[in-house]
Amino acid sequence: MPAARTTPVVLETPVIPGTAVRLVIGGVDFTARAPVALAPMAGVTDGSYRLIAKEMGCALVYTEMISDNALIYGNERTERMLRISNGERPIAVQLFGNDPKTMACAAKLIEELASPEIIDINMGCPTLKIVKNREGAALMRNVPLARDIVASVVSAVNVPVTVKMRSGWSGELANAVELAQAVESAGASLVAVHGRTRDQFYSGRADWNIIKDVRDAVSIPVIGNGDIRSPEDAKRMLAETGCDMVMIGRGALGNPWLIRDVVTFLSTGTQTPPPTYEERMTLALRHLEMLIQLVGEQRAVLKMRKHAAWYVRGIPGAATARNYINSAKTGDEMASAIRVAFSGELC
Ligand SMILES: Cc1cc2nc3c(=O)[nH]c(=O)nc-3n(C[C@H](O)[C@H](O)[C@H](O)COP(=O)(O)O)c2cc1C
DSSP: OOOOOSSOEEEEEEEETTTEEEEEETTEEOTTSOOEEEOOOTTTOSHHHHHHHHHTTOSEEEEEEEEHHHHHTTOHHHHHTTOOOGGGOSEEEEEEOSOHHHHHHHHHHHHHHHOOSEEEEEEOOOOHHHHTTTOGGGGGGOHHHHHHHHHHHHHHOSSOEEEEEEEESSSTTOOHHHHHHHHHHTTOSEEEEEEEEGGGTTOSOOOTHHHHHHHHHOSSOEEEESOOOSHHHHHHHHHHHOOSEEEEOGGGTTOTHHHHHHHHHHHHSOOOOOOOHHHHHHHHHHHHHHHHHHHOHHHHHHHHHHHHHHHTTTSTTHHHHHHHHHHOOSHHHHHHHHHHHHHTTTO
């Protein structure tokens, strides 16, 4: 039996159906917030991006996934992933692994080093390197092990433990409902469901029906995830699935304003005008500065290449802008590539 949860989870009927929920998790009351979470994205959702998401009104952010073994072996870069500033809270730190004992040990380290509001377990990563190691989405094929991992982590820490999963391993094994029930019984406080199977990776359309099926089958809160690209999508997912919060992933790449737009739409029903080029340039430059502070100039420039390419998407001359961005080697070169991109000179 897992240890009793020490932090309350309260879930009641939505205050305004489909827009706000009575959701308290880990002592954090999300009731007054628009129910919008930023998806964990490896290589993307570091401290800089999480802060930007919070500034856009995001209720909950997740770290990139963190390896249990890398943490236990004291990997410096992994430990740096646990540096969390107050502005990012409430935050879920996401952990991946395949062994109940090492997962519990790593979760304790996370609790000591970062005191997150939530520890999340990755049961959705589809990449071969991860699933070959029986981690990530491979846990969907091994429900007893998934349950043991959750029970073990729940016993080890005092913060709520949650799980992010896919709709299943494959079309034939779309067992999110079974897995959600199993991890609920092991003490999980919330599940996030990405409506694609592991076989689909990121292609095809997310199946929101399975999010509804999970919502109907468990009594813990459910976060719905997959293909939210507009405020209307978010509202529709809340209404169609009954999920308690929506989670935005790729739609926010280079466009964190999507978070702001969804939050505004869910809170007030109004649409927000898109950001101007000036706003896009200013945020991209700030993002670069934040990354330099976080990981140093050299790594920041490399990381910023993909972000900058996303920020300039859709502007006239974007292809030329990407050439400048990809050849930038210093912070100054990257900053001027961003300025030039938005200057109108590349049309
Ligand atoms: C670049 C990238 C990295 C990702 N890394 C993670 C991760 O570390 N942990 C995780 O649970 N999901 C990860 N995901 C999956 C997303 O959290 C999300 O489930 C998926 O993108 C579907 O949502 P979307 O349709 O809004 O993009 C990643 C997705 C992308 C595109």
